[in-house]
Amino acid sequence: MPSSSVAAPLFSLRHCLESGQFFRWTEKDGLYTMLRGQRLVIARQEGDTLRYDGADLWLLKEFLGLDQDYATIERSLRRDRRLWEALDAFPGLRILKQDPWECTAAFITSIASNIPRITGNIADMAREYGQVIRLGSTEARTFPRPDQLDDEAGLRRLKLGFRASYLVQAARLSRSGILEDIAAQSYEDAKETLMVIPGVAEKVADCVLLFAYGRLNAFPVDTWIRKVMIRMFFKGRKVPDRAIRAFASERWGDLAGVAQQYLYHWSRRSGLFSARGAASRPEPASR
DNA sequence: GGCCAGGTCCAAT
DNA sequence: ATTGGACATGGC
Numbered sequence: 325m326p327s328s329s330v331a332a333p334l335f336s337l338r339h340c341l342e343s344g345q346f347f348r349w350t351e352k353d354g355l356y357t358m359l360r361g362q363r364l365v366i367a368r369q370e371g372d373t374l375r376y377d378g379a380d381l382w383l384l385k386e387f388l389g390l391d392q393d394y395a396t397i398e399r400s401l402r403r404d405r406r407l408w409e410a411l412d413a414f415p416g417l418r419i420l421k422q423d424p425w426e427c428t429a430a431f432i433t434s435i436a437s438n439i440p441r442i443t444g445n446i447a448d449m450a451r452e453y454g455q456v457i458r459l460g461s462t463e464a465r466t467f468p469r470p471d472q473l474d475d476e477a478g479l480r481r482l483k484l485g486f487r488a489s490y491l492v493q494a495a496r497l498s499r500s501g502i503l504e505d506i507a508a509q510s511y512e513d514a515k516e517t518l519m520v521i522p523g524v525a526e527k528v529a530d531c532v533l534l535f536a537y538g539r540l541n542a543f544p545v546d547t548w549i550r551k552v553m554i555r556m557f558f559k560g561r562k563v564p565d566r567a568i569r570a571f572a573s574e575r576w577g578d579l580a581g582v583a584q585q586y587l588y589h590w591s592r593r594s595g596l597f598s599a600r601g602a603a604s605r606p607e608p609a610s611r
Numbered sequence: 612g613g614c615c616a617g618g619t620c621c622a623a624t
Numbered sequence: 625a626t627t628g629g630a631c632a633t634g635g636c
Binding site for chain 2: 523
């Protein structure tokens with residue numbers, strides 16, 4: 325049982341992890357094991373308190389968004405009635421703050437893929453190139469640092485497909501320091517910087533800015549968000565992604581990315597799209 | 612078995 | 625400035 329604890333009001337570890345923003349976790353009997361950067365963290369949520377081990381309090385709070393004022397954030401989003409259903413479906417959903425390099429690599433890996441496969445691809449890379457890390461009796465491997473991921477042939481053997489060359493080029497640019505400039509840049513400049521990386525265009529850049537750099541205004545438009553936004557706000561008419569981003573920015577401003585995460589998770593879970601949607605199937609027992 | 616997946620890139624309009 | 629196809633692989 326984890327030994328430290330912290331108050332976590334308006335927070336749901338489960339919703340945060342199940343909403344497809346982070347791929348380095350497992351769950352067993354309510355105990356979550358997470359790999360963030362070079363750290364292995366375990367946690368269990370009991371109501372409004374979180375019991376944890378493997379990180380200091382400051383790091384844990386930053387990682388899980390516990391240092392953000394989500395009471396205010398959610399009150400602000402709640403002014404939009406069109407968001408109520410999604411907001412009510414997943415109370416305590418927050419944006420995590422991931423390691424920038426890992427997050428960049430993860431969302432390059434995510435291109436034209438799906439969450440089970442992405443999770444497996446990343447686990448494979450960690451097993452093949454990462455370092456062993458232990459916490460108590462738990463052992464895992466960290467995600468490879470950029471210098472450990474310079475192996476396109478190896479990545480193709482791990483079935484990363486066309487993403488392999490993107491990953492090695494991203495690793496090279498990361499080693500040259502490209503990710504270190506971003507924190508100090510404006511959203512627009514940061515996005516432009518990220519898009520220098522092959523395999524990083526608008527969508528992946530917005531994911532990295534939202535999930536690693538705390539830019540809560542970033543609004544990644546993937547196939548799910550495209551569908552739900554077109555249905556909810558564009559009368560079902562096809563529109564360019566650019567128009568969707570502009571609409572989101574106009575409507576939700578600095579919190580567009582948080583709205584995005586609710587809509588993403590809700591649209592996938594509600595079974596809004598396709599009879600094969602998640603809601604029409606029994607919930608998987610675990611992952 | 613075919614369609615689609617948390618897209619991106621490049622070439623041809 | 626927009627649009628179509630290629631890219632690897634596998635989940636469903």
